[in-house]
Amino acid sequence: MRPNEFINQFLHQLNNVITPGAEALGSDMQQKLRAAALAAFDKLDLVTRDEFDAQQAVLKRSREKLEQLEQQLARLEVQLEDRQD
Known part of the structure; x- marks a missing residue:
């Protein structure tokens, strides 16, 4: 509104x-x-509802990207440990 x-x-x-x-x-x-x-x-x-919805979408994308980066980091850490052994 x-x-x-x-x-x-x-x-x-x-x-x-x-x-x-x-x-x-x-x-x-x-x-x-x-x-x-x-x-x-x-x-x-x-804020307007449109502004709120836009920021909510940005936050959702940021969370998804953070989860992807955390998974990628975990895989890289495993690879690094495997190489050191």
Whole structure:
């Protein structure tokens, strides 16, 4: 979910919770709530789902490569021991 979509959904849900009397304050209150929500979310270290998925894929490939290198190292160590004997 993109940050703006998330904030819009958050504000929509917040509007559903606010009493009808508070809604009478209108768009000015909604704009202030939106600005406050944006400021709060900007302070958080959030990433999009796409960024998270991309980093997760990179981590998976890195783990697979590390496992391959560990296996290769183990084989080379065995070969080295065999030559020394």
